[in-house]
Amino acid sequence: MRFLLRKIGFYAIALWAAVTLNFLLPRLLPGNPVDIMVSRLATHGQVSPATRQAIEALLGADTGASMWDQYVQYLGQLLRGDLGVSVAYFPTPVGQVIGQTLPWTIGLVGLATIISFLLGIVLGTAAGWKRGHLLDNIIPGLTMLQSVPYFWLALILLFLFSSTWRIFPIHGGYDVYGTVVGLNWPFIKSVVYYGILPAITIVISSVGGWTLGMRNMMVSTMSEDYILTAEAKGLTPRRIRTWYAARNAVLPSISGFAISLGFVVAGSLVTEQVFSYPGIGTALYQAVNNNDYALMQGIFLVITLSVLGANLIVDLLYGVIDPRTRARG
Structure with missing residues (x-):
């Protein structure tokens, strides 16, 4: 219980x-969302001071209030679940924008992250178990792919598979003309079809890191005394590899996987931009371009909660998987 309370307190x-940082950082950026909204309205006529004050209250950017008053107001809105109104998608509330874009990102980036992690663990286990074999020699090539910029790899795949060979669609998240949005098979099939190429981009860019990390941990684990003891007992190589070597070698990767899962909701900004994918990364890009404080804060808050929540769950599970960490904690 003491271990649990200490973790929750931290x-x-x-x-x-x-x-607090989420509140401060957007306000340190140059520009003002109120000025942007006023300039848009000014194209239809002169904007009165009363209208400007109403826009400031609506967007939660009261320039006449002190920073402390804005901070207290911001915390009060968070407790009520009010994230404000988006400038980039005005007059849509921030919560609605996040609710519309977040499922796309979780479905794409989340699934691609899980696939790359599992594939990397399997390849790393096999490479570390049989050092010097063909698979072990392929790992440097996989690792090199991780250093390739996302946008460059995405553009290459887009050019080959969408523009040249026309296997996959060139942009979008689903067929806007041939399907009806909802839980129906044509729409689900269209979403999967449009998400294959962006997912492949993410998997190719990240699988090398998981593979290399697992391979190195397997090599280190193979020299431990308990591996020699298991071999001396006459256990099968498959049992030693799975339950003794891989089970202990995967522990550091689990922590990294938790962080990766937490950042899933941040999306892959570059990938979503290249493929015009309607995820939360695209919404964040629009928020930054429009100095949309409310939307930036809402997205950063969701990212923060997901990262902290994922790390808390893994910290607690780590204590179950490896009781030594709980004893030290």
């Missing part, structure tokens, strides 16, 4: 610090 302080 993450509660981290959450408060993240929320």
Whole structure:
């Protein structure tokens, strides 16, 4: 119980610090969302001071209030679940924008992250178990793919498979003309079809890191005394590889996987832009371009909660998987 309370207390302080930074950082950026909205309205006529004050109240960017008053107001809105109104998607509330874009990102980036992790663990286990074999020699090539910029790889795949060979669609998240949005098979099939190429981009760019990390940990684990003991007992190589070597070698990768899962909701900004994918990364890009404080804060808050939540769950599970960490904690 003491271990659990200490972990929860640590993450509660981290959450408060993240929320405070989430409030401050957008306000340190140049520009003002109120000025952007006023300039848009000014194209239809002169904007009165009363209208400007109403826009400031609506967007939560009251320039006449002190920073402390804005901070207190911001915390009060968070407690009520009010994330404000988006400038980039005006007059849509921030919560609605996030709710519309987040499922696309979780479906694409989340699934691609899980696939790359599992594939990397399997390849790394096999390469570390049989050092010097063909698979072990392929790992440097996989690792090199990780250093390739996302946008360059995405553009190459887009050119080959969408423009030249026309196997996959060139942009979008689904067929806007041939399907009806909802839980129906034509729409689900269209979403999967449009998401294959962006997912392949993410998997290719990230599988090398998981493979290399698991391979190195397997090599280190193979020299431990308990592996020699298991071999001396006459256990089968498959059992030693799975339950003794791989089970212990995968522990550091689990922590990295938790962080990766937490950042899934951040999306892959470059990949979503290249493929014009309607995810949360695209919404963040629009928010930055329009100095949309409310939307930036809402997206950063969701990212913060997901990262902290994922790390808390893995910290607790780590204590179950490896009791030695709980004893030290």
